[in-house]
Amino acid sequence: MKREAPAAQRNREPIREVLARVLPPAGTVLEIASGSGEHAVWFATAFPALHWQPSDPDPHARASIAAWRAESGLPNLAEPLVLDVCAPWPLDRADAILCINMIHISPWEATLALFAGAATLLAPGGLLYTYGPYKFDGVTPPSNEAFDQSLRSRDPRWGVRDVKDLGAAAEGFALTEIVAMPANNHSLVWRRR
Numbered sequence: 001m002k003r004e005a006p007a008a009q010r011n012r013e014p015i016r017e018v019l020a021r022v023l024p025p026a027g028t029v030l031e032i033a034s035g036s037g038e039h040a041v042w043f044a045t046a047f048p049a050l051h052w053q054p055s056d057p058d059p060h061a062r063a064s065i066a067a068w069r070a071e072s073g074l075p076n077l078a079e080p081l082v083l084d085v086c087a088p089w090p091l092d093r094a095d096a097i098l099c100i101n102m103i104h105i106s107p108w109e110a111t112l113a114l115f116a117g118a119a120t121l122l123a124p125g126g127l128l129y130t131y132g133p134y135k136f137d138g139v140t141p142p143s144n145e146a147f148d149q150s151l152r153s154r155d156p157r158w159g160v161r162d163v164k165d166l167g168a169a170a171e172g173f174a175l176t177e178i179v180a181m182p183a184n185n186h187s188l189v190w191r192r193r
Contacts, residue, residue, distance in 0.1 A: 001067040003036040003060075007101070011182065012042045015100065015131060018179050018187045019043065022127055027095025028053055030121065032114065033102035034080060037065030043098075044077040051076050053094070055083035085113040089121065096127040103166070104132050104148075107157035112169055119172040119192065128173060128190040131181070135162040141184045163188065 023029065026049045034040050034054035044052035054065050054077070065080040081090050085102075086109060097118045103111050118128045133144040140148070140160055148160040163186075167175055170190060177189035 001063045002071070003064040005036045005038060008036060008038040008042075011100075011131070011185065012039055014181050015039070015187065016043065016046050018181075018189075019047070019098075019129065022129065022177070022189050023047060023050065024095050024127070025049060027051065028093070029096045029098060030091060030094040031055060032083065032085060032097060032099040033057075033106075034065050035061055035101070037061070037068035037080070039098075039100060040065060040077060040080075041068045041072045041074065044074045045072070048076055050096075051078065053078045053081065053091070055081040055090075057082065057084040085110050085117055089117045091121060093123075094121045094126070095123075096129070097122065098129045098131075100129075100131040102132070103130060104151060104160050105158055107155075108161075111161065111166065115170045115173060118190075122192040124192050126192040128192070130166075130188045130190065132185055133160045134166075134186050134188070135160055137164060138162060144184050 028051045031040055031054045034056045040052055040054040056062050062080040069077050083089060099114055144160050151158040172193050173190040174193055175188060176191050179187040181187055
């Protein structure tokens with residue numbers, strides 16, 4: 001049942017370093033599109049004062065998350081929720097929300113729904129953290145350009161998004177920090193206004 005994602009192994013520590021600066025000291029962190037569940041275990045281990053709530057719309061991903069969770073035995077790591085950002089969300093609040101590598105592998109409507117859903121759950125000042133490849137004023141490194149073309153060939157609704165477009169869509173949020181990450185990715189730190 002356990003899946004492994006090589007990208008999760010590579011990016012988890014650089015992401016943890018950013019999260020150590022921006023996460024609240026306590027509370028509930030909702031992870032959107034948790035995928036294999038490896039990040040959930042890594043971050044729940046790294047931040048034991050936080051209650052980690054993974055989620056994913058895919059039943060195979062949730063099975064993998066549950067297997068990683070069972071193996072870890074972490075008391076602050078919850079069972080994965082069924083959460084499709086475009087449908088009603090099964091929570092009514094969170095102290096922080098993470099969304100790693102979803103925005104480019106989903107339709108634009110999912111990004112709009114991410115910001116709308118996060119706006120209903122987070123208090124003013126609450127963190128929405130997004131991670132992945134991005135364009136800046138239409139420009140991205142050649143490797144991300146090739147990745148964008150590959151994504152669009154698989155589904156024309158997918159693709160590497162421009163930070164300017166995200167900012168326009170992020171009603172109720174301020175982009176407070178952009179952090180360059182390995183492999184031409186970036187961490188975007190959004191705060192609920």
